[in-house]
Amino acid sequence: MPLRWLYWFSLLFALQAVPGHALEPIAVAQDVYAFLGSTDEPAPGNAGDTGNAGFIIAEHGVIVVDTGASYRHGRAMMEAIRRITAKPIALVILTHAVQDFVFGAAAFTEIGAPLLAHRRSSELMRERCEHCLENLRRLLGEDVMLGTRLVTPSMLIEASSVMQVAGRDLELLHFGWGATPGDLVVFDRRSGVLFAGGLVSNARIPELRDGQLHEWAAVIERLARLSARHVVPGHGPVADVYAATRTRSYLLELDMLVQRLYAQRRSLLEAVDEAQLPAYRDWGGYPGIHRRNVQQRYLELEVADMESF
Numbered sequence: 233m234p235l236r237w238l239y240w241f242s243l244l245f246a247l248q249a250v251p252g253h254a255l256e257p258i259a260v261a262q263d264v265y266a267f268l269g270s271t272d273e274p275a276p277g278n279a280g281d282t283g284n285a286g287f288i289i290a291e292h293g294v295i296v297v298d299t300g301a302s303y304r305h306g307r308a309m310m311e312a313i314r315r316i317t318a319k320p321i322a323l324v325i326l327t328h329a330v331q332d333f334v335f336g337a338a339a340f341t342e343i344g345a346p347l348l349a350h351r352r353s354s355e356l357m358r359e360r361c362e363h364c365l366e367n368l369r370r371l372l373g374e375d376v377m378l379g380t381r382l383v384t385p386s387m388l389i390e391a392s393s394v395m396q397v398a399g400r401d402l403e404l405l406h407f408g409w410g411a412t413p414g415d416l417v418v419f420d421r422r423s424g425v426l427f428a429g430g431l432v433s434n435a436r437i438p439e440l441r442d443g444q445l446h447e448w449a450a451v452i453e454r455l456a457r458l459s460a461r462h463v464v465p466g467h468g469p470v471a472d473v474y475a476a477t478r479t480r481s482y483l484l485e486l487d488m489l490v491q492r493l494y495a496q497r498r499s500l501l502e503a504v505d506e507a508q509l510p511a512y513r514d515w516g517g518y519p520g521i522h523r524r525n526v527q528q529r530y531l532e533l534e535v536a537d538m539e540s541f
Contacts, residue, residue, distance in 0.1 A: 254308060254311075254312070255267050255305075255308045255309060255311075255312040256312065257286070257287070257312050257313075257316070258470070260286070260423070260425050260462050260464060260470055261423035261424060261425050261461070261462060262423060263288060263289040263290075263423065264286065264287075264288050264289075264420060264423045264425045264462075265286055265287055265288075265289075265316070266284060266285070266286040266464045266470055267284060267285045267286060267300075267309060267312070268284050268468075268469065268470070269281045269282045269283050269284055269285075269300075269332070269467070270282050270516070271435055271436040271467055271468050271515070271516025271517065272516050272517065273516075273517050273520055273521065274301065274331075274332065274368065274371060274372065275371070275372075276371070276372055276373060276376075279302070279305075279372060279376050280300075280301035280302055280305070280331075280332070280368060280371075280372050280376065280377075281300060281301065281305060282301070282332050282467065283298060283300060283301065283330070283332030283333045283466060283467065284298065284464055284465060284466055284467060284468070285297060285298040285299060285300055285309060285333070285336075286298070286427055286464050287309075287313055288400060288402075288420055288423070288425075289316070289317050289319060290319075290322065290397060290398035290399050290400035291398060291399030291400065292319070292322065292398040292399045293319050293320045293321065293322030293323075293397070293398030293399075294313060294317060294319050294320065294321050294322060294398070295322055295323050295324075295325065295397050295398065295400065295402065296309070296313075296321060296323070296324045296325065296340060296345070297324075297325050297327065297418050297427045297464075298325070298326060298327055298333040298334075298336075298427075298429070298466075299324060299326070299333065299334065299335070299336030299337045299339070299340060300332070300333070300335065300336035301331055301332050301333070301334075301335050301336065301368060301372075302335050302336060302368070302372070302376060302377050302380045303335065303336065303338050303339050303377075303378070303379035303380040303381070304339075304376065304377075304378065304379065304380075305335075305336045305339075306335075306336025306337060306338060306339030306340055307336075307339045309336060309339070310339060310340070310343070319398075321340055321343065321345040322345070322346075322397055322398035323345065323346055323348060323387075323397045323398070324337060324340045324341075324345050324346065324347045324348065325348050325349070325404070325416065325418055325427075326347065326348070326349040326353060326385060326416075327349075327415065327416045327417070327418065327427060327428075327429025327430065327466070328353055328411060328412040328414060328415050328416065328429045328430040328466075329349070329352075329353040329354075329356035329357045329360075329361065329412055329414060330412065330430055330439075330442075330466075331361070331364040331365070331367075331368060332466075332467075333429070333430075333466070334357060334361065334382075335361075335365065335368070335380050335381075335382070337383045338379070338380065338381050338382075338383045341383050341386075346386055346387055347383060347384075347385040347386055347387065348385055348386075348387040348388070348389065348404075349385040349387075349388065349389075349414060349416065350388070350389055350390070350406055350413075350414035350415070350416050351388045351389070351390055351414065352409075352412075352413035352414030353385075353412065353413070353414030353415075353416070354384050354385050354388055354414070355413075355414075356412065356413060356414060356442075357382065357384050357385075358384060361382045362382055365377075365380060365381070365382060368380075389404060389406070389416075390406075391406055392404060392405045392406050392407075400420070400422065401421070401422070402418060402419070402420055403417075403418075403419040403420075403421065404416055404417070404418060404419075405417040405418075405419060407451040407454055407455075408447060408451065409443075409444050409447055410430075410431050410443060410444065410447055410448040410450075410451035410452075411429075411430035411431050411438065411439075411442060411443045411448055411466075412430055412442040412443070413442070415429055415430060415431055415451070416429060417429060417431065417455065419458060419460065421459075423461075423462075424459065424460055424461030424462060425460065425461070425462045425463075425464065426455070426458060426460035426462070426463050426464070426473070427464045428455065428463050428464065428465050428466065428476065429466050430466045431448070431451055431452060431455065431466070431479070432452065432455070432463060432465040432466060432471075432476045432479050433465055433466060433467045433468055433479050433515075434463075434465040434467065434468030434469050434470075434471045434475065434476065434478070434479075435467075435468040435469060435514075435515050435516060436465075436467035436468045436515055436516040436517050437482070437512060437515050437516065437517040437518050437521040437522050437525070438467075438479050438482060438483065438521075438525075439517075439521050439524070439525070440483075440486075440524070440525040440528050440529065441524070441528065443483075445483055445486075445487055445529065445532075446487075448480075448483055449480045449483050449484055452476070452477055452479055452480040453477075453480065455473065455476065456473050456474065456476070456477050458473065460472075460473045461473075463475075463476045465479075467516070468516070482509070482512055482515075485509055485511075486507075486509065486522075486525055486526070486529060487529060489507050489509065489526075490503060490507055490526055490529040490530055490533065491533065493506060493507055493530075494530060494533045494534075500527065500530050500531070503526060503527075503530050504523050504526050504527055504530070507522075507526040509522065
């Protein structure tokens with residue numbers, strides 16, 4: 233059996249072993265597609281498919297943006313791409329170092345696709361992603377995570393740059409530390425599509441864990457000034473650039489509320505219980521992520537107070 237036949241046979245077998253794991257990309261613009269994950273937190277019911285990803289079909293190949301939370305998810309992405317185009321995978325870009333987006337990369341590097349990220353994202357992956365992988369195996373089960381391993385990028389960038397990939401000009405934008413230290417935004421001016429990575433969540437609570445709140449809000453202001461017609465957020469439905477600024481609104485409202493409760497000398501537990509933002513109650517992840525965000529912001533204020541003495 234020719235090697236390429238063996239590869240696609242094994243791919244089909246692997247995908248059939250995970251019921252319901254076939255992926256259907258949605259067309260965002262001409263030659264630009266997105267895979268939209270659940271707006272909930274990772275759980276067995278969604279097989280960890282909670283981070284958005286996508287791809288751009290260029291003249292000579294395909295550019296993939298983010299890869300999902302497992303090897304099998306990456307394989308499912310490749311199978312979905314092949315239903316649309318036979319062009320080779322020219323480049324895989326990881327927008328940030330969070331588990332929902334990076335672990336499918338092993339499937340792409342297995343077929344020789346180069347992997348690119350910001351240097352700070354690569355460092356963060358090395359520091360913690362093995363631990364994240366252990367947690368996902370416990371949460372989702374060995375069957376879902378079969379074959380998943382950490383692969384770090386072979387191509388690193390330090391700052392914003394314009395790259396020609398497979399005949400397509402792409403802007404890779406780094407505005408500093410926002411949601412994570414190595415946030416990258418992928419802007420395809422030809423289509424007007426902006427892949428915002430972890431900087432933007434739509435109808436899903438953004439997670440403050442790695443973020444610097446005020447810097448993050450400032451980065452979103454800069455994103456809003458770009459001439460993007462469509463924004464593929466890290467989580468949630470595709471939006472326009474102005475709808476994406478709701479992430480900024482949530483962050484600033486969270487900050488104002490926690491600062492007020494802290495000034496009123498509420499305890500940490502009281503603040504976590506009382507810091508409700510009803511306007512975002514219907515967003516995915518609100519019960520868990522919002523409480524964690526409140527806790528983190530409260531503790532940051534405590535640290536700042538101690539350092540001021």
